[in-house]
Structure formats: structure tokens, C-alpha cells
Amino acid sequence: MYAQMVKTAGSGVKDRDEMSEQExxxxxxxxxxxxxxxxxxxxxxxxxTLIRQIGQHAHSEVVGQLPEGNWITRAPTLERKAILLxxxxxxxxxxxYLYGAxxxxxxxxxxxxxxLLAGRMKYSSIFNYPTLNxxxxxxxxxxxxxxxxxxxxxxxxxxYGPYARAMVRICKEESFHARQGYHIMMxxxxxxxxxxxxxxxxLNRLWYPVLMMFGPSDKESVHTAQSMAxxxxxxxxxxxxxxFVDQTVQQxxxxxxxxxxxxxxxxxxxxxxxxxxPDWTEFFDVIKGNGPCNVDRMAAxxxxxxxxxxxxxxxxxxxxxxxxxxxxxx
Amino acid sequence: MDASLFQYLLRLGxxxxxxxxxxxxxxxxxxxxxxxIALANTALDLxxxxxxxxxxxxEVEGKGRDADQLAMQRDIWDFRNLLLVELPNGxxxxxxxxxxxxxxWQVINLGRLMNSSNPRVAEIAAKASKEAAYHVERSADTxxxxxxxxxxxxxxxxxxxxYLWPYVGEMFLGDEVDAAMVAAGIAPxxxxxxxxxxxxxxxxxxxxxxxxxxxxxxxxGGKTGAFHTEHLGHMLCSMQWLQRxxxxxxx
Ligand SMILES: [Fe+2]
Ligand SMILES: [Fe+2]
Numbered sequence: 001m002y003a004q005m006v007k008t009a010g011s012g013v014k015d016r017d018e019m020s021e022q023e024x025x026x027x028x029x030x031x032x033x034x035x036x037x038x039x040x041x042x043x044x045x046x047x048x049t050l051i052r053q054i055g056q057h058a059h060s061e062v063v064g065q066l067p068e069g070n071w072i073t074r075a076p077t078l079e080r081k082a083i084l085l086x087x088x089x090x091x092x093x094x095x096x097y098l099y100g101a102x103x104x105x106x107x108x109x110x111x112x113x114x115x116l117l118a119g120r121m122k123y124s125s126i127f128n129y130p131t132l133n134x135x136x137x138x139x140x141x142x143x144x145x146x147x148x149x150x151x152x153x154x155x156x157x158x159x160y161g162p163y164a165r166a167m168v169r170i171c172k173e174e175s176f177h178a179r180q181g182y183h184i185m186m187x188x189x190x191x192x193x194x195x196x197x198x199x200x201x202x203l204n205r206l207w208y209p210v211l212m213m214f215g216p217s218d219k220e221s222v223h224t225a226q227s228m229a230x231x232x233x234x235x236x237x238x239x240x241x242x243x244f245v246d247q248t249v250q251q252x253x254x255x256x257x258x259x260x261x262x263x264x265x266x267x268x269x270x271x272x273x274x275x276x277x278p279d280w281t282e283f284f285d286v287i288k289g290n291g292p293c294n295v296d297r298m299a300a301x302x303x304x305x306x307x308x309x310x311x312x313x314x315x316x317x318x319x320x321x322x323x324x325x326x327x328x329x330x
Numbered sequence: 331m332d333a334s335l336f337q338y339l340l341r342l343g344x345x346x347x348x349x350x351x352x353x354x355x356x357x358x359x360x361x362x363x364x365x366x367i368a369l370a371n372t373a374l375d376l377x378x379x380x381x382x383x384x385x386x387x388x389e390v391e392g393k394g395r396d397a398d399q400l401a402m403q404r405d406i407w408d409f410r411n412l413l414l415v416e417l418p419n420g421x422x423x424x425x426x427x428x429x430x431x432x433x434x435w436q437v438i439n440l441g442r443l444m445n446s447s448n449p450r451v452a453e454i455a456a457k458a459s460k461e462a463a464y465h466v467e468r469s470a471d472t473x474x475x476x477x478x479x480x481x482x483x484x485x486x487x488x489x490x491x492x493y494l495w496p497y498v499g500e501m502f503l504g505d506e507v508d509a510a511m512v513a514a515g516i517a518p519x520x521x522x523x524x525x526x527x528x529x530x531x532x533x534x535x536x537x538x539x540x541x542x543x544x545x546x547x548x549x550x551g552g553k554t555g556a557f558h559t560e561h562l563g564h565m566l567c568s569m570q571w572l573q574r575x576x577x578x579x580x581x
Contacts, residue, residue, distance in 0.1 A: 065358035065366070072354045073565075076572040076581040077398045078347075078384075082377045085354055089370035092363050099363075134572055134581070184581075192579045300359065308361020311422050311476065314483025318475040 002060035002124045002148055004215045005287065006053040009045035012222030013229050030231050035161035038104035046230055050160055051105050052121070053232060055112045058098035059123040061091045063116075063297050067131045068140060076134060083180055084137060090173045097169060101162040117302050125283060128291030129209045132202075135188045135195070139202035141181015143210045143248070149174045150244050151214070159231035182251065189255040200257050207260035208278040214241040216280055245273050334510035335448070336390045337410060338517060340400070341507075341553050343383030344411035347401055348562070349432060350376030351569055352419055361422055368468060372429065375461040382454045402573035406563050413552035414497035416562040420490065423483065426472045427490040433466035434530050435501045438523050447515035470534045477538025488540050499548020502527075507554075 016024060023043055029036065036042055065088050072088065075081035099109040115121040126144055131137070149171060156167045188199035215237040218224040227233035245264070252259055263276045285291065353373030360366035384397035415432060419425045440462050443455035476483040504512075504520045511517035535542055551557030572581070 062363065069358035072357050073351065073568045074571055076402070076579075078377055078381050078401055079398075080581055081354070082374055082381075085357065085370055085374050085377070088357050089367055089374070092358075092366045092370070096363050096367075187581060191581075192576065194576055195579055304359045304361065308365075308422065310480070310482045310486065311361035311365070314476045314479025315472075316479075317483070318479040321478065 002064075002151070002213075003053045003056045004122070004124055004213065006049065006056060006227075008223035008227045008232075009048040009052075010226060013226045027229070030159045030229075034159075035164060036159050037161045045226075046232070047105050049227060049230070049232060050163065051102055051107055051112070054098055054102045054105070054163055055107070055115070055121055056123060058095050058102060058112070059116045059121060060127065061095035061098060063123040063127045063301060064144075065091050066297055066300055067127055067129070067293075068137060070131050071134065071137050074134070075137075080137075080184075087141065087177050087180065090177065094166075094170050094173070097166045101160075101166045104162045113305070117298070117305055119289070119298070122287070123297075124213060125286045125291065126209050126213050128286050128293045128297060129206065130293050132205070133198040135185065135198035135202035136206070138181050138184030138188055138199065139206050141177045141179075142185055142251070143181075143203075143206055144213070145174045145177040145181060146248065147210050147213045147244050149178060150240050150247075154234035154240070157231070157234060185255055189257055196257075199255070203252065203257055204260045208282075211241055211244070211275075211278045212280075212283045212286075214238075214244070216283065242272055245275050249273050332390055332392070334507045335514075335516065336387055337507045338511050339383055339387035339390060339451075340408075340410040341412075343380050343387055343397075343400070344409050345415050345432070345436075346376040346383065347380040348409070348411045348565065349415040349429075350374075350380060351565060352415065352425070353429070355419055356422075356425065365422070369425075372465050372468075375458075375465065379454070379458045379461070382458070386450055386454065398573075402570045406558055406566060407555055409558060409562060409566075410553055410555055411562075412497070412500050413549050413557075413559055414494065414500065416552065416559055416565065417494070417497065418561050420493070421486060423476055423486040424490040424493060426469055426476070427487060428494055430466070430469035430473045430534070431494055431498055431531065433462060433469050434534075435523065435527055437462040437466045438526050438530070439518070442518040442523070446517060451516060466530075473534055473540075474538045477535070477540045484539065487538065491535070491540055492543050495543045495545065496547050496549050499546065500550045500552060503548065503550055503553075505554055 014023070016027075019027065022041060026036075026041065026043060026046075036046075068084060068088050068091075072081060072084050075084050099112070102112060103109060112121060116123065126147075131140065152167050152171050152174065156164055156171060158164045158167065185199055185203075188195045190196075217236075217238050219236045219238055224233060224236065228236075249259070249264055261276045263274060265274050266272075267274045286294065289295075350373045353369050353376065356366065356369045357373075358366065360369055380401065381397050384400045388395045388397055388400055412432075414428060417428065437459060440455045440459035444452055444459060446452040446455065473487065477487040478484070502520045502524045508517070508520055512519050532542065572579075
């Protein structure tokens with residue numbers, strides 16, 4: 001997902017008799033489906049885990065601007081350029097809401113941005129893959145935003161109020177992005193032979209990286225169990241991935257493209273599609289910084305931050321002067 | 331008449347096309363998220379205005395072209411934008427100073443075009459001028475904030491103004507196309523916008539604690555098509571690439 005392999009703080013689910021009374025009350029509230037709000041008491045590990053998860057999600061929105069930004073100046077028509085620009089602008093907006101949600105937990109946007117830039121925090125592995133042809137703008141919207149939606153729809157029910165509300169707002173826009181992306185794919189798949197080849201190339205190249213977005217199997221992880229008990233995580237990675245495959249296979253067939261994996265087959269017993277696992281060695285390489293674009297992505301974000309320092313400082317200094325002048329005038 | 335109107339509409343549409351493109355180059359690279367969003371917002375408005383101006387230009391031309399063909403399939407000698415808007419972005423300060431210098435002219439010009447004798451022109455101008463009013467407010471605020479910010483931001487903004495100033499004069503130079511527009515009551519004489527422009531930017535630049543350079547030299551050639559800078563060709567290389575490489579495809 002946009003938040004992947006988030007390390008849950010603590011050592012797994014606590015038994016009820018290990019919990020303090022406060023912790024028991026907290027867990028009861030979650031079990032009743034109540035939302036936890038910023039001023040409410042919460043266990044430190046809940047807070048720490050949420051900061052990691054929301055922060056990683058926010059960073060993913062921001063770094064995620066880059067692979068699509070890569071094609072804005074080459075969009076083939078004025079309308080496509082406008083749609084793509086609006087989409088990438090929405091992603092920056094998602095970053096803003098999510099940093100806002102993280103701030104309610106007591107970390108500033110600048111603080112976690114510095115963590116990202118220093119490599120202490122991560123963003124989704126998917127954004128370390130390149131966008132190489134125009135159909136990638138279709139495939140990213142359709143598949144990447146599509147995969148994000150599957151996770152985020154579930155997170156609308158997450159226990160932390162500000163995060164759940166950010167997800168509601170973001171999901172609406174993500175569905176729009178996914179539809180626009182699919183529309184590009186339809187155009188490409190029914191276009192000239194070259195356009196169809198671009199569409200197939202984009203699908204083949206992005207398929208496994210998109211499956212990796214859900215993270216490796218975590219059904220036996222004690223950390224997952226704790227995050228699920230806290231309703232920070234709503235489903236296992238495998239459940240979400242299966243849901244994604246099941247909804248996407250038919251969309252691929254509708255486009256008239258070839259399936260990117262020869263092992264995709266309907267299974268009459270399980271009533272779902274079988275498919276090949278992605279190469280998890282590649283996934284761990286990407287997570288460690290060795291994906292095709294990790295270095296470029298971090299260099300671009302660091303450059304924006306460093307080059308922008310004088311601007312942030314300048315605007316801040318001006319705001320302070322204005323505030324001081326106002327006080328002096330009173 | 332139609333040939334002059336076509337040229338005039340290309341000027342309006344190419345300004346917004348080229349500046350919108352420059353703005354979009356910032357996407358994902360701005361100093362802070364709010365500025366990223368604001369730059370994209372302005373670029374979006376400008377691209378939307380381009381669709382209207384170039385769409386009308388194509389109709390007036392009457393050769394079956396559309397706005398996309400005009401944007402994506404003309405070569406550099408057929409572009410009619412001001413040189414100011416095709417200059418590379420430079421640092422954020424130069425980008426915002428250029429935006430302000432353009433917005434100030436644009437909002438005044440559009441205000442006059444709202445009274446155009448050509449109802450289609452008046453209609454587009456009315457829609458665009460609402461956006462332009464917002465753009466100039468925002469770019470002026472940023473010029474003031476950075477001009478009157480830190481010592482470094484002040485120095486950078488003054489340098490941006492000095493670099494861009496020689497490209498301001500072109501906005502007020504008239505030629506036979508403008509004369510035809512004035513005669514038909516379609517558009518104002520460019521020179522007639524100067525006093526209002528100087529007053530507007532004078533106020534903002536002063537509040538920004540900056541100084542307008544003491545020179546009236548003006549580069550020219552963009553709006554007539556006589557000369558462009560070398561930078562425009564590189565922009566067209568990326569902007570037009572897909573349409574040029576795969577002619578006839580529908581996207
Ligand atoms: Fe997003
Ligand atoms: Fe999205």
C-alpha cells in the first residue's frame with residue numbers, strides 16, 4: 001500500500017490481563033467501533049505506529065508526484081495535460097491532509113519530512129519504478145491508484161478519527177483518478193498498433209510492482225495482529241492483494257490486452273483467481289534503496305527541499321515582520 | 331481582418347500555453363507543498379484559457395485545425411507568445427516574478443478585452459479575467475513576501491526583476507495586427523495599457539522593497555514571430571513529441 005511494512009511498535013497483541021485499566025478501556029472503545037480523537041488518551045505504541053503509517057502514507061503521496069510529473073510536459077493533448085496536472089495536484093493535496101492528520105499526533109510536517117529526506121522514513125516501493133511511455137499515465141491511475149483505493153476504502157473504518165476522515169476525502173479523488181487512468185488505457189488499447197504496444201508494455205512492467213504495493217504476506221505476523229486489534233490495519237496483505245487481482249483481471253480482458261502473468265487462472269474451488277507471486281527479493285532490494293529510481297526520487301525531493309529553503313525562510317520572515325508591525329500599531 | 335484576428339488570438343493563446351507549460355515544469359519540485367499546488371493551479375487555469383483562445387483561433391482560421399493541432403503541430407516560427415513567458419524558470423523567485431509581471435499585464439488586458447466588439451473574445455476574456463485577478467493577487471503577495479523577507483530572498487528577487495525587466499517592454503509594442511484590432515474595436519492599443527501597468531507593478535514592487543531597473547530597453551520579436559529565444563525550441567521538443575512521433579493517433 002501507500003503504507004507498506006509499517007513496523008508496529010511493541011511486541012505484539014497484549015492479553016487483556018496484561019493491560020492496565022486505561023488500556024482496557026481504550027481497547028473496548030476500539031472494539032465498540034468508536035473513533036479515537038487527538039485529545040483522547042492512547043497507548044504510546046498506538047501513537048508511534050500511527051505516526052509511522054500516516055507519515056509513510058503522506059510521503060508516498062508526495063514522492064508519488066514524481067513518476068507522473070515526469071510526463072506532464074509531454075502530455076499529448078491540452079486536455080490530457082490538464083487532467084494529469086490536476087491529478088498530480090490532487091496527490092500533493094493528499095499529502096497535505098495526511099501531514100495534517102499526522103500533526104494531530106504531535107509531529108510536525110517539517111520533522112517527518114526531514115526523516116524522509118534523511119532516509120529514516122520510507123514511501124511506497126511503487127514510486128521507485130520509472131514511467132517510460134505515455135500509457136504508464138493510464139496504468140498508474142488504473143492500477144496504482146486502484147490498488148491504493150482497495151487499502152484506503154478499508155482504512156475509512158480505521159480507529160483514528162483524523163486518519164479515517166482523511167481517507168474518506170482522499171478515496172473520492174482516488175476513484176476519479178483510477179477511472180481517468182482506465183480511460184487512457186482504453187484509448188491506448190483501442191488505438192494504433194504502437195499505442196496498443198505501449199499499453200501492453202505499461203501493464204507488463206507495472207503488474208508485479210503493483211502487487212508488491214500490498215507488501216509480503218503478513219498473516220502470521222504478531223505485529224499485524226496488534227495493528228489489526230487497534231484497527232489501524234483492517235485486512236491482511238494477502239486478502240487485499242487477492243481482492244485487487246480479482247477485480248483487475250476482468251478489466252484487463254475488457255481492454256483486450258494479454259494477461260501479464262500466464263498463471264492467472266480462475267479457480268473454481270476458491271472462487272478467486274490464482275496468480276504468481278511477485279519476486280520478493282526484488283521487493284526487498286527496492287525497500288533497501290536499490291530500486292530503479294530510488295536514488296533519483298530522493299535526489300529530486302532533497303533538491304526541492306534544499307533549493308526551496310530560502311523561499312520558506314523568506315516567506316516566514318515576512319510573515320513575522322507583518323505580525324510585529326501589527327502588534328506595534330496596536 | 332480574419333488573418334489579423336487569427337494572429338491576435340494566437341498571441342493570446344500562445345502566451346497562456348507557453349507560460350502554463352513553464353508552470354507545469356515545477357510539478358513535484360516546488361519549495362513547499364502549498365506552492366506546488368498553487369503553481370499547478372495557475373498552470374491549469376492557463377492551459378484552460380489556451381484551449382479557449384486557440385480553439386477560437388482555429389475557428390477563425392477556418393482550415394479545419396483545432397486547438398490541439400495549433401499547440402502541438404506548429405513549429406517555432408509560428409509561435410506568437412511574448413518572449414517573457416518562454417524564458418526558463420530559473421529559481422522559484424524568478425518564476426514568481428515572471429508570473430507577476432505577466433499577470434499584471436494579463437489582468438489589465440483582459441479587462442479591456444471584456445469590452446471587445448467581438449462577443450466571443452469578450453466572453454473568453456470575462457471568464458479568464460476572474461482567474462487572472464486571482465493569479466495577480468497571489469503572485470503579487472509572493473513577490474512582496476520574498477522581496478521583503480530575508481536578505482537572501484530580497485537579493486534573489488531583485489536579481490529576478492533585473493533579469494526579466496528587458497522582456498517587459500514587448501507587452502506594450504504595437505504593430506499592424508494590433509492596429510487592425512484597434513480599428514475593429516476588438517482589442518486595445520497595447521501602448522494604452524502602460525500607465526495602468528506601471529502604476530500596478532510600481533505599487534507592488536515598492537511594497538516588496540525592490541527597485542524597478544532604470545532602463546527602458548525591450549527585447550522584441552516573440553509576439554510578431556520575428557525572433558524567439560533558443561529556449562522555446564527545447565520546450566516544443568518535449569511538448570510536441572508524442573504528436574510528432576505518432577501522427578494521426580488519438581490520445
Ligand atoms: Fe493520492
Ligand atoms: Fe491518486
